[in-house]
Amino acid sequence: MDKIPISKTIRITEAGYNEEWLQNQIWENPACLGYGDLEGITKEAAISSGGRLDLLFKNNDDDTMYEVEVMLGETDPSHIIRTIEYWDLIRKKWPQRQHFGVLIAERITKRYFNVIQILSNNVPLIAIQANIIDIEGQRSLHFTKILDAYEEPEDEIGLVNEIIDEPFWQNKSESVLSSAKKIFEYTKDIYEDSNLVLNKTNITINTHGYNQMYFKKRSGKSVLVIFRYGSQRDEIEKILQENEMNYTDDHKRFRIQILESNITENEDMFKRIASLNNQWWRN
Known part of the structure; x- marks a missing residue:
């Protein structure tokens, strides 16, 4: 050893x-x-x-x-x-x-x-x-x-009849919407029966009612990606370090900040993370 x-x-x-x-x-x-x-x-x-x-x-x-x-x-x-x-x-x-x-x-x-x-x-x-x-x-x-800097509170209570859809997020943060859609496409075969859920303050990849990944707005075109690591912490942290990601460990969740323009070149990283994350969740 x-x-x-x-x-x-x-x-x-x-x-x-x-x-x-x-x-x-x-x-x-x-x-x-x-x-x-x-x-x-x-x-x-x-x-x-x-x-x-x-x-x-x-x-x-x-x-x-x-x-x-x-x-x-x-x-x-x-x-x-x-x-x-x-x-x-x-x-x-x-x-x-x-x-x-x-x-x-x-x-x-x-x-x-x-x-x-x-x-x-x-x-x-x-x-x-x-x-x-x-x-x-x-x-x-x-x-x-x-x-890290202040984030918008988790308040899903919106205006009466407020519609939370793609046009809403295109106006709120097109970079978050685009990033979430890309990562969803990368991981949908890993997170079986998953769907993309648009909320007022975040977008999530959801599997059978469980949020696998969260996407939130940050300054400029930066996007905050949050996911739980469970028993796979060390393996996932190694992947983040290999890809020189800026991340923090926050109560059994990793939080990474990434530019929308860097999502595509890190497709393999998100697939590897999703695979480990899903493995822990299924077990």
């Missing part, structure tokens, strides 16, 4: 680095945040309130902007307040664009995670932990998404 080395997490300061170093690492490689190929707009920008925004990025595909505040050690109230304040000020400067406040720290405790999660119901906040991982003397900077 192959021996797999055990990693250990060390503090960034223990490795001899400081907050400026961490900022520079993110500035030079913003894709590490997991939101695509971002363009750096400003660094340590003076804000009208008197403070300085650590980093400001923009996604050129949809003009979404990310206001990033970095802190070593544990996050604290001032870190959270700064992130929200700078998000609000930049949002007012460019009101036609979608904005996300990104809070990065070495550790986000359960106490402050709960606070951030509550605030995220009204402010689109993203929380990320940054650490250095040491594996037998080889070190790498690792980012873990703790909380």
Whole structure:
């Protein structure tokens, strides 16, 4: 049996680095945040309130902007307040664009995670932990998404006589509709007797009343795909890593964010995931 080395997490300061170093690492490689190929707009920008925004990025595909505040050690109230304040000020400067406040720290405790999660119901906040991982003397900077941006609540109660059909979703998010239809076509022979169900806030692939996959709207043309993994977690996670997917593990479900334009090239990945997912469900 192959021996797999055990990693250990060390503090960034223990490795001899400081907050400026961490900022520079993110500035030079913003894709590490997991939101695509971002363009750096400003660094340590003076804000009208008197403070300085650590980093400001923009996604050129949809003009979404990310206001990033970095802190070593544990996050604290001032870190959270700064992130929200700078998000609000930049949002007012460019009101036609979608904005996300990104809070990065070495550790986000359960106490402050709960606070951030509550605030995220009204402010689109993203929380990320940054650490250095040491594996037998080889070190790498690792980012873990703790909380993704606010999503529309699961409220299926619509207006009287409101019709939820393809024209509804073409108006709401054509990218979600197109992505769901493509993946449904890829997996319909795996999920036997499945159908595509259009709800007000999501689209699902449903088999005998069981939702195998959920599709939700995200910023721009990004789509959130959610599915349970059951006893197949490790196998499915390996597939996601092989395909360099941006994913999070959320209460026995994987959540992946993907551009509609990348769905077709990942057809085999979705088929493999569906096969494992269906195997667990049937057993």
